[in-house]
Structure formats: C-alpha cells, structure tokens
Amino acid sequence: MAASDITKRYGATTALLEAGIAVAPGETHALVGRNGAGKSTLVSILTGLQRADSGEVRFAGEPAPALSDRDAWRRLVACVYQKSTIIPTLTVAENLYLNRQGGGLINWRSLRRRASGLLDGYGVDVDPARVAGELTVEQRQLVEIARALSFGARFIILDEPTAQLDAAAIERLFDRMRQLRDSGVTFMFISHHLQEVYEVCQTVTVFRDARHVLTAPVTDLPHDELVSAMTGDAGPLLSSGAARAPVGDAPAVLSVGGLRLAGFYEDVDLTVRAGEMVGLIGSGSSGKVALAETIAGLRKADGGTVTVAGNRPRPGSVPSALAAGLGYLPQDRHREGLVPLLSVAENATLPIAGKLGPAGVIAPARRRAAARRMIGAYDIKTAGPDQPVNALSGGNAQKVVLARALSNDPKALVMVNPTAGVDVRSKESLLGAVASAATGGTGVLVVSDELDDLRSCDRVLVMFHGRVVREVPRGWADADLIAAVEGVRAPLEGAREQ
Template identity: 70%
Template sequence: MKSQEKASAAGGVPAVEARDIVKRFGPTTALNGAGIAIAEGETHALVGRNGAGKSTLVSILTGLQRPDEGEVRFAGEPAPPLADRDAWRRRVACVYQKSTIIPTLTVAENLFLNRQTERGAIRWRALRTRAGDLLEQYGVAVDAEAMAGDLGVEQRQLLEIARALSFGARFIILDEPTAQLDGPAIQRLFERMRALREQGVTMMFISHHLEEVYEICQSVSVFRDARHIVTAPVGELPHQRLVDAMTGEATAAYAYRSRTVPASAPVVLAARGLTLAGRYEAVDLEVRAGEVVGLAGSGSSGKVGLAETLVGLRRADAGTVSVGGAAVRPGDIPAALEAGLGFVPQDRHREGFVPLLSIAENATMPIARKLGRYGAVSPARRRERGARMIAELDIKTTGPDQPVGDLSGGNAQKVVLARALADDPRALVMINPTAGVDVKAKHALLGAVEDAAGRGAGAVLVSDELDDLRICDRVLVMFHGRVVKDVPRGWTDTELVAAMEGIEDR
C-alpha cells in the first residue's frame, strides 16, 4: 500500500501529501517518484541516510522548490503557486536544524518580522503584548523583550514553532530538532510536541535518532536513494527492519575495537585546575597517546565549555592547558592548533566549514601553508590532498571542488573531521561529532576517530550519544561543573546515566 493510501485509510484526506515527486539537479536525480502522506494531527517521521532525498522533499513541501513532476496537496487541495509566499506560510512551516531566528532582534520582533503593523508606525507596546500572548498560548517561557541572541537552542526552536503557528500553519516540519539538545531539553520539546498534537497540529519529524522516532511518532516513512521505500505505523516496523530499509541491507551494529593504552604512553593533552566561572571548576584531565577519553554529562554539566576551553574558544579564569607537554596560551585558537590540536566544533554550520568553499579548500585550511611556496597555495596539491581525504573518509561527492554547502549533513561532517585530521594532530577534541548524521556516516566517523587513536593520537570525545562514548577507553562524567566519576570501558547504560544525572552515591 502506498503512503498516501495508508494515510487515507487511517483518517480520510491527508493533511499533506506529495505524490510521485521527481526532482533533478542537473545530472543528479534527488527524488525519483517519491511521495509521502501524513494524516491530520499525526506526528510522522521521515528517515533515511544522508542523501536519501529528505532535504529536497522538505524544500518542495515548503514551496522553496518546484518539482519537475508530481504534485503537493494540503487537505486535498493543490498547493499554492510558489510566488504566493503568504499562502505557503499559512499552510506549512519548517523549523530547521540551523536556526532562522535573527539574534540581533528581540523575541517579539522575530515573532512578527515583516508584519509588525498593518499600516502606519509600529506600536511597540502593542507588539510586545501580542508577542507575550502568543508565547503564553503555546507555552513558550521566554520574555518577549529578550534579545533572541541570548536564547538557548531549545528556546529558539520553540520560538520558531510559535512563529510558524502564528501564521496559521497547522503543519510543522521539524528537521533534526534534537541534534543540539541534551536529554532533559529533548523531553521538554517532546512534551510541547505532544501538546501541539492534542491541539490538532500535524508534524513531520526528521531525525537520525531512531529511538526518538519510536518515542514521539505514530508512523514513519523511509526514503532511500531518492525513492520512497516504506511507510508504516512505528509499532509495525521493528528497529532492525527500519535500519535495513534505510540502508538496503542488513546493517550490523558498530564493532568497537579492542585497544590497550599502556601506562607508559606519553600524555599528549592535559589540563590542570581549569576553572571557568559559571561553567566548570577545578578540572584536571590527562589524555595519553592512543587514548580516547569521553566527556559525558547533562547540558549544564560544563562538558562543552571545558572542551571549548581546551582548544582556545573559551579562556579559563584559572588553570592551564598543555599539548605534548608544552603550555598553550589561554584563549588562543591558532596557538592550540599550532601545538597540535584538531577540533570538531559543536555547530558545524556556524563553526565547522565555509559553505561556499570547496571540500578541498575547507579540508586543507590547517595545512594551506604546506601546499605551496612563498605563501601561495598550489591548486593541484590542494585538490590532490582533498581527493585523498575524500577517499579515506568515504565522502559522497562529485569531487574535491564541490562546495561543502552542497553536501548532505553526514558528508559535510566528514569534511569537518577531515579538516581536524589534516595536520596529523597530536590530539583531537570533538563535540557531538555524529549529531545529525545517519547510521553509516556515524560508523565512518567513529571509525576515523579510532584510526587516529591507532596512529597514536589522543582524543577527547564529548557526546550526548551513549553509543558514541562506547569507543572511549574511559569516560569522565561531569555534574554541575565538576568531574565526579572516571568510568572505564565496559560500563552499562544505567551506570553511566545514573552518574550523569547525579542520582547515585558518588
């Protein structure tokens, strides 16, 4: 039974459906006869590997792209013309992984951007009152007068949802909404989603975290290689069958490698007495050559701030960082990189790459000085190194000259890791390196980290994913800014989560 037939059988005319969609970009077919149908008031998951066609479908469902073939319908009616943006906003909105909130405007200004007034001068007090009423209606605990740039990721997402609903849209697309949230924030988001569903809002939920699909969604559609593969209620599609549908083959769990780090191995990265007010205090850390050390904890544990201090993004109030036994100047990113650190930042869109530059240009930034003479970079040598990195990390691309902004999320993240590895670093610092990538890309990224450890690099891996942390030789658990437990490999989920949540006798 096709996806639209399933939705119709479940509850009449679908709230939204795309039928037989074909979309080509030059020689590349991004969607090939694909479709989806979502029943009114349903939370419907769309899953698939990076490059499966999910993003292209989103652009078509939101009126940003016109399909070459096929049609989109809302509540049985044809979609409006692409030029009628107001009509599209009344039907659908997307909360992207990359926020569209303008940080230099207030919450109220973001909520009513380009519609502050119907005519005449803006009445600011009335605007703030309208914004406050809207935020209260949808349960968003944010001050309407606050600057949007001061909001956290969770608050920005809820603000975008409230803004979408204020246009009258009853169909919301959530694209990787949990990629940058910790456990408690994810649960709060899910509570809001459940409340919206009770109000009749229809949602399409895109995520690579399949456990979330089973927790929050009623049905799921799988795309693979630009085609629709299957649609089913989540209760009728067990986890392994879902993964197999995504990959087209039986996919084994990641095989974590056995590794022994001798006590005599040199310390390649160390921190002594690091303190940053409001984030962490008195942290000591040692990472030996060939060792992978995890940092785990809630969003308020201080783990991200600590990692960013190690590479110079933040300047500690007290304490020292050393690489290879030599102290690194606090808050100096170039000095940290020069000392031999490779870094994978938390937000690849803002900090990880330059989207308009090519794969080769992005991946070779740390070694540009080595690719030519007298300050000039040899394009041929840059492309050659880029091609080598593409092969080593299995980056799906047309070649080293393709802009990184054209890649899928998983392949863009591989470019970020390629850049971190480009200068054969002594140590890596990585923050949520597998966020927003599919299962095969995740395996490739974790494998590259283990390869680097096998060559003698040390690594600090910050992750909200327990499966990521399984490659670690030990995991340091942080709670309210302090390291409270050093857990060796072989831990259970219950043991680690209990320490992270502060509910065990430490």
C-alpha cells in the same frame, strides 16, 4: 498532507524519484533515511521553496498553492530547520512579527504585548524583549514553532530538532510536541536518532537512494528492520569497535589541571594519553562544551592549565592551541566548522595551507591533490574537491570538518557532538576514522551526549554541575551511565568517584 510521485532532478543527479509521503492529521510522522536519501529535497518541495519536476502535493485534499503565494504556504506548513532561521540581532518580538508589524510607525509596546500573548498561548517561557541571539537552542526552536503556528499553520516539519539538545531539553521538546498534537497540530519529524522515532512518532516513512522504501506504524517495525530499510542491508551498525591495545604508560598528549571558568566549570582535572579515547558526558548545564571550547582556545579560563603534547598554548588563543598540536571538531559545523562558500578542498586544507606551496603561496594543484586524498580516506561523497561545501549532505560536511581537524596530524583531538545530525552509516564512517586516528597514536577526547559516540572510548568521564564526578571504564550499561549523567547515584561497575 500528501505528496505523491514526486520526482526532482538537478542536472544528471536524481534527488527524488517517484517518491511520496502521506501524513495523517494530528499525528507525528517520522521521515528517516541516510544523508542523500532525498529528505531535504522533499522538505523544500513541501514548504514551497522549489517545484517538483513531476508529482503532486496536497494539503487537506486541496492542491498546494502556487510557489509565488508565500502567505498561503505559511498558513499551511512551516519547517523548523536544524540551522535556525531566527535573526540573532533582533528581539524575540521582532522575529515573531517580522514583516507583520503593521504599516506606519511601529508601536513597540503593542508589539511586545502581542508577542508575549502569543508565547504564553503556546507555553513558551521567553521574554519577547530579549535579543534572539541570547536564546538557547531549545528556546529558539520553540520561538520558531510559535511563529509558525501564529501564521495559522497546523503542519510543522521538525528537521533534526534534537541534534544540539541535551536529554532534559529533548524530553521537554517531546512533551511540548505531545501537547500541540493533542490540540490538532501535525508534525513531520526528521531525525537520525532512531530511538526518538519510537518515543515520539506514530508512523515512520523511510527514503533510500531518492526513493520511498516503506511506511509503517512504528509499533509494527522492529529497530533492526528500520535500520535495514534505511541502509539496504541488515548488517550490524555502530558496534563498540575492535578493542585497541591498552595505552598503559603512553605519554599524556592532553592534560588539564585545576581548570575553572566562572559559571561553567571549576577545578577540572583530566588526562588523555597517546592512543587513548576518553569520553566526556554530561547534561547541558554540566559545563562540558565550555570545557572543550576552553581547551581549543575559544574561551579563556579564569585559572588552571591546559597542556598539549608538552606545550602550554596561550589561554584563549585558537592558533596557539593548534600550533601546540591540537585538532578540534566544534559543536556546530554550520556556524563554527565550515566556511560555506568555499570548496571542499579549501575547507579541508585550511590548517595545512602553508604547506601547499612555496613561501606560503598555495598551489591549487597541490591543494586539490591533498583534498582528493582526504575525500578517499574519509569516504566523502562529493562531486570533487572544487564542489562548494554547502552543497554537501550533513554527514559528508561533517566528514570534511573531521578531515580538516586531522589534516595536520594532531597529537590530541577534541570533538564535540561529532555525529550530530548525520545518518547511521555516516556515524559509522566518522567514528571509524576517529578510532583509526587513535590507533595511530592520537589521543582523543569525545564530548557528547550520544551514547554511540562513546562506546569505543576506553573510559568515560561524567560531568555534573561543572565538575567531573565519575570515571567509568569501557563496558558500561546505557541506563547506568544516563543515571550518572542525571545525578542519580546508581551503581556503575568499575566506576571511580572523583
């Protein structure tokens, strides 16, 4: 596949300017760049969803088909998006053969048999009769890859495929990619996790400010040079941040005592003090996300207590948790964090809507003014408060979610994977805002597998099989912390067994 001299404008905004990429058959080629660099626009052009204003796309030396010929596009290229296109209410078999089940009455037994053969052929261990909404993120991605390959496509675009996967699932995905590549499948891999580029890709292309910056073999491009190409400077990124004053005997703003939820975690105790940042890490089966969702009221524990700033919110009640003084940033901003058809102002001010006018009636001017303050404070790149939030890049959308979580000056903030799917500069901005909140006295619980999210934490708790098993002070080594997460009893200086 080759795209050359691609230009795409939306009114006065230039999304791509004479940009291009060439992907060799049988390779995994990374496309990286900050949010807003033009990656998503290029993907929409490479998949035939929209037409470039100028430039050319060719597959195997032949011009791309007309936009109206969707079947031809499906035979050439497919994209597995960060936001799944699987229909959750249909079965796996129905998703695989949607609009391809044949004319007349559907032979469901035959459909499931065909689906089973397809999944087995690509090594996807999923029951074709299972409802797709019950699948894990990893399983949904593999089903989407199998569906794309079933059309005949041998060029697959993976858009942030690891953003919601734990370490073990990521390694399984990479193994599957290597197997498919050996069989002749070509991948374009889009990721903000640069270490993954070095692990699974042979070539990397960098976009910046709507332009192509460089293409090089990953083995010839040091990490610092790659970051510099993406950001336009060679300044240090994602440091552990300036040390905050010790919290000492500051009051506890979040306390969990004996919390348990069958199938997820048991007998969990933890405390976060005012101004303290506490990390929580563990594998996908550790129970850490379910624990965070329980604290936020999205799940109801079987037993135990949650206390927020001296208040006991009603178990399983999000409004009660928020009223007690909790701020929450959910795992999936697309499904849980944003109302996509509402504006930036409407999304960011949801928790404080009652304060934006008399008798609960929102004054639009006051809402826009509040939103403008948030846009400035969190460096949200947007056309203005009235822009629909679904038009923002991933990093800026996440900043809106964080702004909303902090809009009511919470005593405690719980965040799940706060920098998933955002670029390095947006990560720095988001984590800097969180550190500032902690400096102002907010207690922060950061639930994440991304080590950069945890570097500013005063201590990190490790969950394993539903229990908090270790507490690690700041200054840990990456390899040692990962070993603890995977259940390896490696020595961790200063660590405490739970």
